[in-house]
Amino acid sequence: MAARRIVALGGHEFKRRPEELAVVHHLLGFTGADSPRVCFIPTAGGDDHSGIADFYLALDGADYRPSHLSLFRRERERVDVRRHLLSQDLIYVAGGSMLNLLAVWRAHGLPRILAEAWERGIVLAGQSAGAMCWFDYGITASLGEPRPYPGLGLLPGSLCVHYARDPSRRSAYHRAVSGGYPPGYALDDGAGVLFEGQSAAEAFAGRRDSRVIRVEANGRGAAREVPLRPEPLAPPPPPPEDAAIAEMRELRLGRGRGAGLALRG
Amino acid sequence: MERGNPLLDDYVLSLTGTPRPSVCFLPSASGDADHYVVRFYKAFADRADASHITLFRREAGARDLRAHLLSQDLIYVGGGSLVSLLGVWRAHGIDVILREAWSRGVVLCGLSAGALCWFDRALTAYYGRPEPVGGLGFLPWSFTAHYDSEPERREEFHRRVAAGMPRGFAADDGAALHFRRRDLLRAVTSKPDACAYSLRVVADEVKEDKLEATYLGDDPCPAHRPPLVSAADRFAPRPQPPAVAA
Numbered sequence: 376m377a378a379r380r381i382v383a384l385g386g387h388e389f390k391r392r393p394e395e396l397a398v399v400h401h402l403l404g405f406t407g408a409d410s411p412r413v414c415f416i417p418t419a420g421g422d423d424h425s426g427i428a429d430f431y432l433a434l435d436g437a438d439y440r441p442s443h444l445s446l447f448r449r450e451r452e453r454v455d456v457r458r459h460l461l462s463q464d465l466i467y468v469a470g471g472s473m474l475n476l477l478a479v480w481r482a483h484g485l486p487r488i489l490a491e492a493w494e495r496g497i498v499l500a501g502q503s504a505g506a507m508c509w510f511d512y513g514i515t516a517s518l519g520e521p522r523p524y525p526g527l528g529l530l531p532g533s534l535c536v537h538y539a540r541d542p543s544r545r546s547a548y549h550r551a552v553s554g555g556y557p558p559g560y561a562l563d564d565g566a567g568v569l570f571e572g573q574s575a576a577e578a579f580a581g582r583r584d585s586r587v588i589r590v591e592a593n594g595r596g597a598a599r600e601v602p603l604r605p606e607p608l609a610p611p612p613p614p615p616e617d618a619a620i621a622e623m624r625e626l627r628l629g630r631g632r633g634a635g636l637a638l639r640g
Numbered sequence: 641m642e643r644g645n646p647l648l649d650d651y652v653l654s655l656t657g658t659p660r661p662s663v664c665f666l667p668s669a670s671g672d673a674d675h676y677v678v679r680f681y682k683a684f685a686d687r688a689d690a691s692h693i694t695l696f697r698r699e700a701g702a703r704d705l706r707a708h709l710l711s712q713d714l715i716y717v718g719g720g721s722l723v724s725l726l727g728v729w730r731a732h733g734i735d736v737i738l739r740e741a742w743s744r745g746v747v748l749c750g751l752s753a754g755a756l757c758w759f760d761r762a763l764t765a766y767y768g769r770p771e772p773v774g775g776l777g778f779l780p781w782s783f784t785a786h787y788d789s790e791p792e793r794r795e796e797f798h799r800r801v802a803a804g805m806p807r808g809f810a811a812d813d814g815a816a817l818h819f820r821r822r823d824l825l826r827a828v829t830s831k832p833d834a835c836a837y838s839l840r841v842v843a844d845e846v847k848e849d850k851l852e853a854t855y856l857g858d859d860p861c862p863a864h865r866p867p868l869v870s871a872a873d874r875f876a877p878r879p880q881p882p883a884v885a886a
Contacts (some may be wrong), residue, residue, distance in 0.1 A: 418671075419696075420671070420696065420704045420725075421670070421671020421672045421673065421696045422671045423674070423675075424674075446669075446721060446724050446766075447669065447670055447671035447673075447720050447721045447722075447724050448670070448720065448721070453767060453768025453769065454766075454767055454768060455767075456767070471696055472695070472696045472697075474731050474732070475696055475727075475728050475731060477731070478727040478728050478730065478731030479723075479727045479728060480727075481727060482723045482724060482726060483723055483727070486649060514727065519703075535839070563643030
Protein backbone atom coordinates (compact mmCIF):
# COMPACT_ATOMS: atom_id res chain seq x y z
CA MET A 376 0.00 0.00 0.00
CA ALA A 377 1.23 3.48 -0.83
CA ALA A 378 2.16 5.81 2.01
CA ARG A 379 -0.90 7.75 3.10
CA ARG A 380 -0.02 11.38 3.73
CA ILE A 381 -1.97 14.42 4.85
CA VAL A 382 -0.44 17.83 5.48
CA ALA A 383 -2.43 20.13 7.79
CA LEU A 384 -1.65 23.85 7.64
CA GLY A 385 -2.75 26.31 10.31
CA GLY A 386 -3.06 29.22 7.91
CA HIS A 387 -1.59 29.71 4.45
CA GLU A 388 -2.16 31.79 1.32
CA PHE A 389 -0.90 31.49 -2.24
CA LYS A 390 0.75 34.90 -2.07
CA ARG A 391 4.15 35.77 -3.41
CA ARG A 392 5.61 36.22 0.03
CA PRO A 393 8.67 34.14 0.94
CA GLU A 394 7.03 32.56 4.00
CA GLU A 395 3.97 31.47 1.97
CA LEU A 396 6.02 30.23 -1.00
CA ALA A 397 8.31 28.26 1.32
CA VAL A 398 5.28 26.26 2.46
CA VAL A 399 4.19 25.59 -1.12
CA HIS A 400 7.63 24.38 -2.14
CA HIS A 401 7.71 22.14 0.93
CA LEU A 402 4.35 20.64 -0.09
CA LEU A 403 5.55 20.08 -3.66
CA GLY A 404 8.60 18.34 -2.22
CA PHE A 405 6.40 15.77 -0.45
CA THR A 406 5.12 14.52 -3.80
CA GLY A 407 8.55 13.40 -5.00
CA ALA A 408 7.43 14.21 -8.55
CA ASP A 409 9.50 16.27 -10.99
CA SER A 410 6.58 18.23 -12.28
CA PRO A 411 3.81 17.49 -9.79
CA ARG A 412 0.17 17.69 -10.74
CA VAL A 413 -1.53 19.90 -8.18
CA CYS A 414 -5.29 20.34 -7.91
CA PHE A 415 -6.65 23.24 -5.89
CA ILE A 416 -10.06 22.71 -4.30
CA PRO A 417 -11.63 26.04 -3.31
CA THR A 418 -15.02 24.67 -2.15
CA ALA A 419 -14.84 26.04 1.39
CA GLY A 420 -14.61 29.59 0.05
CA GLY A 421 -17.41 29.06 -2.47
CA ASP A 422 -14.93 28.81 -5.37
CA ASP A 423 -13.80 32.34 -4.60
CA HIS A 424 -12.24 33.85 -7.74
CA SER A 425 -9.37 35.69 -6.11
CA GLY A 426 -8.24 32.60 -4.22
CA ILE A 427 -8.19 30.60 -7.46
CA ALA A 428 -6.27 33.37 -9.23
CA ASP A 429 -3.73 33.52 -6.39
CA PHE A 430 -3.19 29.78 -6.68
CA TYR A 431 -2.35 30.04 -10.39
CA LEU A 432 -0.24 33.16 -10.05
CA ALA A 433 1.79 32.49 -6.91
CA LEU A 434 3.97 29.82 -8.47
CA ASP A 435 4.42 31.44 -11.84
CA GLY A 436 7.46 29.80 -13.38
CA ALA A 437 7.70 26.84 -10.98
CA ASP A 438 7.63 23.37 -12.46
CA TYR A 439 4.21 22.03 -11.59
CA ARG A 440 0.96 21.34 -13.38
CA PRO A 441 -1.88 23.22 -11.71
CA SER A 442 -5.63 22.75 -12.02
CA HIS A 443 -8.61 23.54 -9.86
CA LEU A 444 -11.91 21.84 -9.18
CA SER A 445 -14.99 24.03 -9.10
CA LEU A 446 -18.16 22.62 -7.52
CA PHE A 447 -20.19 25.81 -7.91
CA ARG A 448 -19.49 26.90 -11.46
CA ARG A 449 -19.66 24.77 -14.52
CA GLU A 450 -16.50 24.50 -16.51
CA ARG A 451 -16.50 24.40 -20.27
CA GLU A 452 -15.55 20.78 -20.48
CA ARG A 453 -17.20 17.79 -18.99
CA VAL A 454 -15.69 17.02 -15.60
CA ASP A 455 -14.87 13.52 -14.45
CA VAL A 456 -14.13 14.49 -10.88
CA ARG A 457 -12.89 11.09 -9.74
CA ARG A 458 -10.55 10.56 -12.63
CA HIS A 459 -9.16 14.07 -12.35
CA LEU A 460 -8.50 13.88 -8.62
CA LEU A 461 -6.98 10.42 -8.77
CA SER A 462 -4.51 11.60 -11.42
CA GLN A 463 -2.97 14.22 -9.11
CA ASP A 464 0.22 14.19 -7.05
CA LEU A 465 -1.03 16.79 -4.57
CA ILE A 466 -4.54 17.92 -3.68
CA TYR A 467 -4.68 21.25 -1.85
CA VAL A 468 -7.89 22.21 -0.07
CA ALA A 469 -8.39 25.93 0.53
CA GLY A 470 -9.96 27.46 3.62
CA GLY A 471 -13.36 28.99 4.27
CA SER A 472 -16.43 27.45 5.83
CA MET A 473 -15.74 23.94 7.13
CA LEU A 474 -19.49 23.30 7.37
CA ASN A 475 -20.10 24.22 3.73
CA LEU A 476 -16.98 22.42 2.57
CA LEU A 477 -18.17 19.11 3.99
CA ALA A 478 -21.80 19.63 2.97
CA VAL A 479 -20.91 20.38 -0.64
CA TRP A 480 -18.34 17.60 -0.81
CA ARG A 481 -20.88 15.11 0.50
CA ALA A 482 -23.49 16.30 -1.98
CA HIS A 483 -20.99 15.65 -4.80
CA GLY A 484 -19.62 12.38 -3.39
CA LEU A 485 -16.11 13.74 -2.83
CA PRO A 486 -15.28 12.20 0.57
CA ARG A 487 -15.05 8.71 -0.90
CA ILE A 488 -12.87 9.90 -3.80
CA LEU A 489 -10.53 11.80 -1.48
CA ALA A 490 -10.19 8.80 0.82
CA GLU A 491 -9.31 6.75 -2.25
CA ALA A 492 -6.72 9.35 -3.32
CA TRP A 493 -5.23 9.20 0.18
CA GLU A 494 -5.03 5.40 0.07
CA ARG A 495 -3.28 5.62 -3.30
CA GLY A 496 -0.55 7.85 -1.93
CA ILE A 497 -1.70 11.18 -3.35
CA VAL A 498 -0.63 13.86 -0.88
CA LEU A 499 -3.68 15.58 0.64
CA ALA A 500 -3.04 19.05 2.01
CA GLY A 501 -5.06 21.99 3.11
CA GLN A 502 -5.17 25.06 5.27
CA SER A 503 -7.69 26.21 7.85
CA ALA A 504 -11.05 24.50 7.04
CA GLY A 505 -9.12 22.56 4.39
CA ALA A 506 -6.87 21.17 7.15
CA MET A 507 -9.49 20.53 9.84
CA CYS A 508 -11.71 18.60 7.43
CA TRP A 509 -9.46 15.53 7.57
CA PHE A 510 -9.75 15.05 11.35
CA ASP A 511 -12.41 13.63 13.66
CA TYR A 512 -13.24 17.23 14.44
CA GLY A 513 -12.05 20.79 14.07
CA ILE A 514 -12.83 24.13 15.68
CA THR A 515 -14.81 26.00 13.06
CA ALA A 516 -16.23 29.50 12.95
CA SER A 517 -18.58 28.50 10.09
CA LEU A 518 -21.59 29.43 12.21
CA GLY A 519 -20.11 32.49 13.92
CA GLU A 520 -18.59 31.67 17.30
CA PRO A 521 -15.91 28.95 17.09
CA ARG A 522 -17.20 25.51 18.04
CA PRO A 523 -16.26 21.86 17.51
CA TYR A 524 -17.52 20.34 14.28
CA PRO A 525 -16.97 16.81 12.96
CA GLY A 526 -14.75 16.28 9.92
CA LEU A 527 -14.15 13.29 7.65
CA GLY A 528 -12.21 11.36 10.29
CA LEU A 529 -9.33 10.18 8.07
CA LEU A 530 -7.10 11.38 10.90
CA PRO A 531 -7.93 10.68 14.54
CA GLY A 532 -8.28 13.48 17.05
CA SER A 533 -8.73 17.15 16.47
CA LEU A 534 -7.21 20.26 14.91
CA CYS A 535 -7.45 23.95 15.70
CA VAL A 536 -6.09 26.54 13.24
CA HIS A 537 -5.18 30.27 13.32
CA TYR A 538 -4.20 29.62 16.92
CA ALA A 539 -2.28 32.79 17.74
CA ARG A 540 -4.35 35.06 15.51
CA ASP A 541 -7.78 34.10 16.87
CA PRO A 542 -7.93 33.73 20.67
CA SER A 543 -11.62 32.76 20.56
CA ARG A 544 -10.65 29.55 18.75
CA ARG A 545 -8.12 28.78 21.45
CA SER A 546 -10.67 29.10 24.23
CA ALA A 547 -13.23 27.04 22.28
CA TYR A 548 -10.58 24.36 21.70
CA HIS A 549 -9.58 24.26 25.35
CA ARG A 550 -13.24 23.98 26.38
CA ALA A 551 -13.79 21.13 23.93
CA VAL A 552 -10.68 19.14 24.86
CA SER A 553 -11.14 19.59 28.60
CA GLY A 554 -14.79 18.62 28.16
CA GLY A 555 -13.99 15.24 26.64
CA TYR A 556 -13.42 15.86 22.91
CA PRO A 557 -10.36 13.98 21.64
CA PRO A 558 -7.00 15.77 21.89
CA GLY A 559 -5.08 17.06 18.92
CA TYR A 560 -2.98 19.85 17.50
CA ALA A 561 -3.16 23.61 17.42
CA LEU A 562 -1.44 25.39 14.55
CA ASP A 563 -0.53 29.02 14.04
CA ASP A 564 -0.66 30.59 10.61
CA GLY A 565 2.40 29.40 8.71
CA ALA A 566 2.74 26.15 10.69
CA GLY A 567 2.10 22.67 9.36
CA VAL A 568 2.14 19.03 10.36
CA LEU A 569 2.70 16.07 8.06
CA PHE A 570 0.76 12.97 8.99
CA GLU A 571 1.98 9.63 7.68
CA GLY A 572 -0.76 7.09 8.07
CA GLN A 573 -2.49 8.41 11.15
CA SER A 574 0.56 9.65 13.05
CA ALA A 575 2.25 13.03 13.04
CA ALA A 576 5.60 12.58 11.31
CA GLU A 577 6.92 16.11 10.89
CA ALA A 578 6.13 19.60 12.12
CA PHE A 579 7.32 22.63 10.15
CA ALA A 580 7.11 26.39 10.29
CA GLY A 581 7.04 28.75 7.32
CA ARG A 582 7.50 31.71 9.67
CA ARG A 583 9.93 31.98 12.51
CA ASP A 584 7.23 32.35 15.14
CA SER A 585 4.70 29.79 13.84
CA ARG A 586 3.90 27.32 16.59
CA VAL A 587 2.73 23.70 16.59
CA ILE A 588 1.14 22.75 19.89
CA ARG A 589 -0.21 19.46 21.15
CA VAL A 590 -3.41 20.14 23.11
CA GLU A 591 -4.84 17.54 25.47
CA ALA A 592 -6.86 17.31 28.67
CA ASN A 593 -4.75 17.70 31.81
CA GLY A 594 -6.96 15.41 33.88
CA ARG A 595 -8.06 18.25 36.17
CA GLY A 596 -10.80 19.69 34.01
CA ALA A 597 -8.59 21.96 31.90
CA ALA A 598 -6.42 21.68 28.78
CA ARG A 599 -2.67 21.36 28.63
CA GLU A 600 -0.51 22.77 25.81
CA VAL A 601 2.67 20.94 24.86
CA PRO A 602 4.64 22.93 22.27
CA LEU A 603 6.48 20.94 19.60
CA ARG A 604 9.56 22.17 17.80
CA PRO A 605 8.61 22.74 14.19
CA GLU A 606 11.41 22.64 11.64
CA PRO A 607 11.97 26.07 10.08
CA LEU A 608 11.51 25.86 6.31
CA ALA A 609 14.22 26.81 3.86
CA PRO A 610 13.49 30.01 1.94
CA PRO A 611 11.83 29.38 -1.42
CA PRO A 612 14.04 29.14 -4.50
CA PRO A 613 14.33 32.41 -6.41
CA PRO A 614 11.87 32.58 -9.30
CA PRO A 615 13.50 31.56 -12.59
CA GLU A 616 14.03 34.26 -15.19
CA ASP A 617 11.16 33.31 -17.43
CA ALA A 618 11.14 34.50 -21.01
CA ALA A 619 7.36 34.55 -21.12
CA ILE A 620 7.15 36.71 -18.02
CA ALA A 621 9.75 39.11 -19.36
CA GLU A 622 7.82 39.31 -22.61
CA MET A 623 4.60 40.02 -20.80
CA ARG A 624 6.22 42.72 -18.75
CA GLU A 625 7.35 44.36 -21.99
CA LEU A 626 3.86 44.12 -23.38
CA ARG A 627 2.42 45.63 -20.28
CA LEU A 628 4.86 48.52 -20.41
CA GLY A 629 4.09 49.01 -24.08
CA ARG A 630 0.31 48.79 -23.92
CA GLY A 631 -0.46 50.02 -20.46
CA ARG A 632 -3.28 48.18 -18.75
CA GLY A 633 -4.43 46.23 -21.79
CA ALA A 634 -2.28 43.17 -21.33
CA GLY A 635 -2.99 40.75 -18.53
CA LEU A 636 -3.16 37.10 -17.76
CA ALA A 637 -6.26 35.32 -18.91
CA LEU A 638 -7.42 32.89 -16.27
CA ARG A 639 -9.62 29.91 -16.65
CA GLY A 640 -12.60 29.43 -14.38
CA MET B 641 -31.64 39.50 -12.92
CA GLU B 642 -31.21 39.28 -16.67
CA ARG B 643 -28.70 41.83 -17.87
CA GLY B 644 -30.43 44.89 -19.25
CA ASN B 645 -33.88 43.31 -18.96
CA PRO B 646 -35.82 43.97 -15.75
CA LEU B 647 -39.12 42.44 -16.91
CA LEU B 648 -38.95 39.26 -14.82
CA ASP B 649 -37.64 41.20 -11.82
CA ASP B 650 -40.60 43.57 -12.20
CA TYR B 651 -42.92 40.63 -12.38
CA VAL B 652 -41.74 38.90 -9.19
CA LEU B 653 -41.76 42.20 -7.32
CA SER B 654 -45.35 42.79 -8.41
CA LEU B 655 -46.39 39.46 -6.90
CA THR B 656 -45.63 40.70 -3.41
CA GLY B 657 -48.50 43.20 -3.68
CA THR B 658 -46.60 45.84 -1.74
CA PRO B 659 -45.02 49.02 -3.13
CA ARG B 660 -41.68 48.54 -1.41
CA PRO B 661 -41.22 44.84 -0.72
CA SER B 662 -38.46 43.30 1.35
CA VAL B 663 -36.38 41.05 -0.87
CA CYS B 664 -33.67 38.67 0.30
CA PHE B 665 -31.14 37.21 -2.12
CA LEU B 666 -29.69 33.74 -1.56
CA PRO B 667 -26.54 33.39 -3.71
CA SER B 668 -25.60 29.99 -2.22
CA ALA B 669 -25.58 28.12 -5.54
CA SER B 670 -22.78 30.38 -6.78
CA GLY B 671 -20.75 30.00 -3.59
CA ASP B 672 -21.90 33.50 -2.58
CA ALA B 673 -20.00 35.02 -5.52
CA ASP B 674 -19.35 38.69 -4.76
CA HIS B 675 -20.10 39.91 -8.28
CA TYR B 676 -23.48 38.18 -8.14
CA VAL B 677 -24.40 39.82 -4.86
CA VAL B 678 -23.47 43.19 -6.36
CA ARG B 679 -25.67 42.45 -9.37
CA PHE B 680 -28.58 41.68 -7.07
CA TYR B 681 -28.28 44.98 -5.23
CA LYS B 682 -27.95 46.88 -8.51
CA ALA B 683 -31.16 45.27 -9.73
CA PHE B 684 -33.23 45.56 -6.54
CA ALA B 685 -31.81 48.09 -4.08
CA ASP B 686 -33.56 51.13 -5.54
CA ARG B 687 -37.06 49.66 -5.35
CA ALA B 688 -37.02 47.15 -2.53
CA ASP B 689 -35.61 46.67 0.94
CA ALA B 690 -32.87 44.43 -0.35
CA SER B 691 -30.71 42.10 1.72
CA HIS B 692 -28.77 38.92 1.13
CA ILE B 693 -27.70 35.94 3.19
CA THR B 694 -24.23 34.53 2.95
CA LEU B 695 -23.70 31.01 4.21
CA PHE B 696 -19.94 31.17 3.72
CA ARG B 697 -19.32 34.01 6.13
CA ARG B 698 -22.05 33.46 8.69
CA GLU B 699 -20.30 35.71 11.19
CA ALA B 700 -20.90 38.64 8.82
CA GLY B 701 -24.60 38.28 8.05
CA ALA B 702 -27.98 38.10 9.74
CA ARG B 703 -27.78 36.27 13.07
CA ASP B 704 -31.21 34.69 12.95
CA LEU B 705 -31.65 33.28 9.46
CA ARG B 706 -35.16 31.98 10.13
CA ALA B 707 -36.52 35.26 11.47
CA HIS B 708 -34.90 37.15 8.61
CA LEU B 709 -36.22 34.89 5.87
CA LEU B 710 -39.72 34.66 7.33
CA SER B 711 -39.95 38.45 7.44
CA GLN B 712 -39.42 38.81 3.68
CA ASP B 713 -41.97 39.48 0.97
CA LEU B 714 -39.81 37.84 -1.68
CA ILE B 715 -36.88 35.41 -1.53
CA TYR B 716 -34.73 35.37 -4.66
CA VAL B 717 -32.43 32.39 -5.22
CA GLY B 718 -29.51 32.83 -7.61
CA GLY B 719 -28.10 30.35 -10.09
CA GLY B 720 -25.05 28.10 -9.96
CA SER B 721 -24.72 24.47 -8.98
CA LEU B 722 -27.95 22.77 -7.85
CA VAL B 723 -26.10 19.98 -6.04
CA SER B 724 -23.91 22.42 -4.11
CA LEU B 725 -26.93 24.62 -3.37
CA LEU B 726 -28.87 21.78 -1.79
CA GLY B 727 -25.82 20.58 0.16
CA VAL B 728 -25.17 23.99 1.68
CA TRP B 729 -28.85 24.69 2.40
CA ARG B 730 -29.37 21.41 4.19
CA ALA B 731 -26.23 21.96 6.30
CA HIS B 732 -27.65 25.29 7.51
CA GLY B 733 -31.30 24.22 7.73
CA ILE B 734 -32.35 26.68 5.00
CA ASP B 735 -34.49 24.03 3.28
CA VAL B 736 -36.73 23.77 6.35
CA ILE B 737 -36.96 27.55 6.74
CA LEU B 738 -37.88 28.01 3.08
CA ARG B 739 -40.69 25.50 3.34
CA GLU B 740 -42.06 27.44 6.26
CA ALA B 741 -41.69 30.74 4.39
CA TRP B 742 -43.49 29.25 1.39
CA SER B 743 -46.37 27.98 3.52
CA ARG B 744 -46.67 31.43 5.10
CA GLY B 745 -47.03 33.11 1.73
CA VAL B 746 -43.56 34.51 1.13
CA VAL B 747 -43.02 34.56 -2.64
CA LEU B 748 -40.15 32.25 -3.60
CA CYS B 749 -38.38 32.71 -6.91
CA GLY B 750 -35.11 31.95 -8.58
CA LEU B 751 -33.35 31.28 -11.82
CA SER B 752 -31.46 28.29 -13.15
CA ALA B 753 -30.35 26.28 -10.07
CA GLY B 754 -32.49 28.72 -8.06
CA ALA B 755 -35.52 27.57 -10.08
CA LEU B 756 -34.64 23.87 -10.30
CA CYS B 757 -34.39 23.56 -6.52
CA TRP B 758 -38.15 23.86 -5.82
CA PHE B 759 -39.11 20.79 -7.83
CA ASP B 760 -39.23 17.11 -7.02
CA ARG B 761 -36.75 16.27 -9.77
CA ALA B 762 -34.62 18.58 -11.86
CA LEU B 763 -32.18 18.19 -14.70
CA THR B 764 -28.83 19.71 -13.85
CA ALA B 765 -25.75 19.73 -16.04
CA TYR B 766 -22.83 20.39 -13.74
CA TYR B 767 -20.85 17.36 -14.87
CA GLY B 768 -21.51 18.20 -18.52
CA ARG B 769 -24.29 15.77 -19.38
CA PRO B 770 -27.74 16.69 -17.99
CA GLU B 771 -28.70 14.42 -15.09
CA PRO B 772 -31.71 14.32 -12.80
CA VAL B 773 -31.23 15.44 -9.21
CA GLY B 774 -33.80 15.38 -6.41
CA GLY B 775 -34.78 18.89 -5.34
CA LEU B 776 -36.69 20.21 -2.33
CA GLY B 777 -39.95 18.85 -3.72
CA PHE B 778 -42.17 21.82 -2.85
CA LEU B 779 -43.52 21.37 -6.38
CA PRO B 780 -44.24 17.71 -7.18
CA TRP B 781 -43.12 18.05 -10.80
CA SER B 782 -39.91 17.78 -12.75
CA PHE B 783 -38.24 20.80 -14.30
CA THR B 784 -35.40 21.89 -16.50
CA ALA B 785 -34.14 25.36 -17.38
CA HIS B 786 -32.01 26.58 -20.33
CA TYR B 787 -34.22 24.51 -22.65
CA ASP B 788 -33.31 26.56 -25.71
CA SER B 789 -29.67 27.37 -24.95
CA GLU B 790 -28.63 23.79 -24.09
CA PRO B 791 -30.38 21.53 -26.59
CA GLU B 792 -29.12 18.28 -25.03
CA ARG B 793 -31.47 18.94 -22.13
CA ARG B 794 -34.55 18.30 -24.29
CA GLU B 795 -33.49 14.83 -25.33
CA GLU B 796 -32.51 13.87 -21.80
CA PHE B 797 -35.71 15.33 -20.31
CA HIS B 798 -37.85 13.35 -22.74
CA ARG B 799 -35.90 10.20 -21.98
CA ARG B 800 -36.23 10.65 -18.21
CA VAL B 801 -39.95 11.45 -18.29
CA ALA B 802 -40.51 8.39 -20.46
CA ALA B 803 -38.55 6.35 -17.89
CA GLY B 804 -40.80 7.41 -15.01
CA MET B 805 -39.57 10.81 -13.81
CA PRO B 806 -42.60 12.89 -12.71
CA ARG B 807 -44.21 14.88 -15.50
CA GLY B 808 -43.09 18.43 -15.52
CA PHE B 809 -42.03 21.62 -17.17
CA ALA B 810 -39.22 23.11 -19.19
CA ALA B 811 -38.32 26.75 -19.69
CA ASP B 812 -36.20 28.61 -22.20
CA ASP B 813 -33.86 31.36 -21.04
CA GLY B 814 -36.16 34.33 -20.46
CA ALA B 815 -39.23 32.24 -19.66
CA ALA B 816 -40.64 31.86 -16.16
CA LEU B 817 -43.27 29.59 -14.65
CA HIS B 818 -45.46 30.98 -11.92
CA PHE B 819 -46.94 28.45 -9.50
CA ARG B 820 -49.59 29.04 -6.90
CA ARG B 821 -49.33 26.35 -4.27
CA ARG B 822 -48.45 23.37 -6.46
CA ASP B 823 -50.25 24.39 -9.62
CA LEU B 824 -49.02 26.31 -12.60
CA LEU B 825 -50.81 29.63 -12.74
CA ARG B 826 -49.17 31.09 -15.82
CA ALA B 827 -46.04 31.35 -17.89
CA VAL B 828 -44.44 34.73 -18.52
CA THR B 829 -41.46 35.75 -20.59
CA SER B 830 -38.97 38.59 -20.79
CA LYS B 831 -38.30 37.97 -24.48
CA PRO B 832 -40.91 37.76 -27.21
CA ASP B 833 -39.61 34.41 -28.46
CA ALA B 834 -38.91 32.63 -25.15
CA CYS B 835 -41.12 29.60 -24.53
CA ALA B 836 -42.15 27.28 -21.74
CA TYR B 837 -43.35 23.72 -22.11
CA SER B 838 -45.16 21.02 -20.25
CA LEU B 839 -44.15 17.39 -20.61
CA ARG B 840 -46.28 14.41 -19.77
CA VAL B 841 -46.73 10.84 -20.85
CA VAL B 842 -49.74 10.13 -23.03
CA ALA B 843 -50.29 6.56 -24.16
CA ASP B 844 -46.68 5.63 -23.38
CA GLU B 845 -45.37 8.55 -25.42
CA VAL B 846 -43.86 11.74 -24.02
CA LYS B 847 -45.95 14.65 -25.16
CA GLU B 848 -44.40 18.10 -25.11
CA ASP B 849 -46.79 21.05 -25.28
CA LYS B 850 -45.83 24.66 -25.62
CA LEU B 851 -47.54 26.67 -22.88
CA GLU B 852 -49.37 29.89 -23.53
CA ALA B 853 -47.02 32.54 -22.25
CA THR B 854 -47.38 36.27 -21.68
CA TYR B 855 -44.57 38.42 -22.98
CA LEU B 856 -44.18 40.99 -20.22
CA GLY B 857 -42.70 43.66 -22.48
CA ASP B 858 -46.08 44.37 -24.05
CA ASP B 859 -47.64 45.34 -20.77
CA PRO B 860 -49.15 48.80 -21.12
CA CYS B 861 -48.82 49.67 -17.43
CA PRO B 862 -46.57 52.75 -17.10
CA ALA B 863 -44.44 51.10 -14.42
CA HIS B 864 -44.05 48.05 -16.68
CA ARG B 865 -45.80 46.07 -14.01
CA PRO B 866 -48.05 43.19 -14.99
CA PRO B 867 -51.37 42.81 -13.21
CA LEU B 868 -51.25 41.40 -9.72
CA VAL B 869 -51.87 37.72 -9.26
CA SER B 870 -55.17 38.37 -7.56
CA ALA B 871 -56.37 39.70 -10.88
CA ALA B 872 -55.70 36.41 -12.61
CA ASP B 873 -59.03 36.63 -14.41
CA ARG B 874 -57.63 39.55 -16.37
CA PHE B 875 -55.02 37.25 -17.81
CA ALA B 876 -55.50 36.83 -21.52
CA PRO B 877 -53.21 34.78 -23.73
CA ARG B 878 -51.39 36.74 -26.39
CA PRO B 879 -50.72 35.64 -29.93
CA GLN B 880 -47.90 33.11 -29.92
CA PRO B 881 -44.65 33.77 -31.74
CA PRO B 882 -43.52 31.06 -34.12
CA ALA B 883 -42.03 28.02 -32.47
CA VAL B 884 -38.30 28.13 -31.92
CA ALA B 885 -36.32 25.15 -33.11
CA ALA B 886 -34.40 23.52 -30.27
